[in-house]
Amino acid sequence: MPSKYQPPEGRVVQGFSFALDPTDEQMVLINRFFGARRFAFNWALSQIKDSIEHHRATCESTTAPSFYSLRKQWNTEKNTVCANDETGEVWWTDISKEVFADGVRGANDAYWRWQKSRKGMIAGQPVGFPRFKKRGRDRDRFSFTTGAMRLESDRRHLTLPVLGTIRTHENTRRLERLIVLDRAKVLGVTVSRHGDRIIAAVRVSIVRPQQAGVSQPDSVVGVDVGVRRLATVATVDTVIAELANPRALEGRLKELRLLQRQRSRRTRGSRQYLVATQKIARLYADAALIRQHTFHVFTTNLAKTHGVIVVEGLDASAMLKQKSLPGARSRRRGLSDAALGEIRRQLRYKCPWYGSTLIEADRFFPSSKTCHDCGHVQDIGWSEQWNCEECSSSHQRDDNAAINLARWASLGSVGAPVKRGAEHQTESHSAAGEDTRKGGLESFRPNNSVRRAT
Numbered sequence: 001m002p003s004k005y006q007p008p009e010g011r012v013v014q015g016f017s018f019a020l021d022p023t024d025e026q027m028v029l030i031n032r033f034f035g036a037r038r039f040a041f042n043w044a045l046s047q048i049k050d051s052i053e054h055h056r057a058t059c060e061s062t063t064a065p066s067f068y069s070l071r072k073q074w075n076t077e078k079n080t081v082c083a084n085d086e087t088g089e090v091w092w093t094d095i096s097k098e099v100f101a102d103g104v105r106g107a108n109d110a111y112w113r114w115q116k117s118r119k120g121m122i123a124g125q126p127v128g129f130p131r132f133k134k135r136g137r138d139r140d141r142f143s144f145t146t147g148a149m150r151l152e153s154d155r156r157h158l159t160l161p162v163l164g165t166i167r168t169h170e171n172t173r174r175l176e177r178l179i180v181l182d183r184a185k186v187l188g189v190t191v192s193r194h195g196d197r198i199i200a201a202v203r204v205s206i207v208r209p210q211q212a213g214v215s216q217p218d219s220v221v222g223v224d225v226g227v228r229r230l231a232t233v234a235t236v237d238t239v240i241a242e243l244a245n246p247r248a249l250e251g252r253l254k255e256l257r258l259l260q261r262q263r264s265r266r267t268r269g270s271r272q273y274l275v276a277t278q279k280i281a282r283l284y285a286d287a288a289l290i291r292q293h294t295f296h297v298f299t300t301n302l303a304k305t306h307g308v309i310v311v312e313g314l315d316a317s318a319m320l321k322q323k324s325l326p327g328a329r330s331r332r333r334g335l336s337d338a339a340l341g342e343i344r345r346q347l348r349y350k351c352p353w354y355g356s357t358l359i360e361a362d363r364f365f366p367s368s369k370t371c372h373d374c375g376h377v378q379d380i381g382w383s384e385q386w387n388c389e390e391c392s393s394s395h396q397r398d399d400n401a402a403i404n405l406a407r408w409a410s411l412g413s414v415g416a417p418v419k420r421g422a423e424h425q426t427e428s429h430s431a432a433g434e435d436t437r438k439g440g441l442e443s444f445r446p447n448n449s450v451r452r453a454t
């Protein structure tokens, strides 16, 4: 199992992203690297599959795949694997060896994630057996972990192995100055495509400045991530902040729907279809960046301000809920689930930075459908506004949920009211999980000595 990198005492791992502005020659090379990573991934995956098949057929014990053995094998075979069929010319020499290593590592990690998942060691949705990568269906990317990686002192260039010095769209000051001060050290760089942009994510181990602590240590807030509103922040008795969908994002989403409809009327594979596809990709990437930025500003502010922050915990039944909803609504819901996941992820690492405490409420805590006035739980469906059947007080969905979440901080340990359907949901989820794990190659365990009658 690859072990996770642990930074030395007093340092944390942090990522800094910069949009790149490569020359045409560099872009050609970057595109080749993207393909080469996929090539190495697929090669490594087929080695793993072959070894499983071999074990199945002969019952001979095979060694479990490892990054080191696969990479060693790659190095002995690359001259035949990477040879042009007609000319016999070897093409791996043009590509950084780090790119191939990254592909091999990706396949090995994917295999082990699958193994861990089926042993129940990974929370959430079951992870399937890795599939072969295909251009267009796989995020274009590659990583460097060694070699010449540095930010140039002009703060407008980034140097990477084989690719050389690439101009950045924005100033790299926010990271470059930390490196000069020896407060940050580059661990690796991942180059990937986002829409029509090439982004370099620089992973550094960094000494975070000592923080003065949160500004309101006694403040306890609940954060509800909603469908119509991005987020609502409340104390135990009142709403204190709302995060609306940024207008720039709303505009992009509207344009996106328009373009998608337009594209649907064009012939698949035609020139105009391609143009629309590129525009859509750009809009998606744009929207994602706007959302990401909004979330970062929001979570940093929360973590710097409040002593305790409560968010909804992992929701295993989210998938089931989503299925039962029609079209556009379920997509919106999916978007807010993703938003919740991202906000939670950011708070998980930011809260310790600023000295705030993050509490994740039980995933079956019915924060939306519990009346915060009397504690009555009722089914409210998808309504924005609802009235309590018990005390007839009127509630706004997100406001009520955020207040309930804030209360969870003191309630959680005692035991919150659990919705009656909760047990049912757990059951049906695990049943659905079992189904996807069974059958085919997935059910085969190459590591265990399973005897088969042949």
Ligand SMILES: [Zn+2]
Pocket: 371, 372, 373, 374, 375, 376, 388, 389, 390, 391, 392, 393
């Ligand atoms: Zn009530």
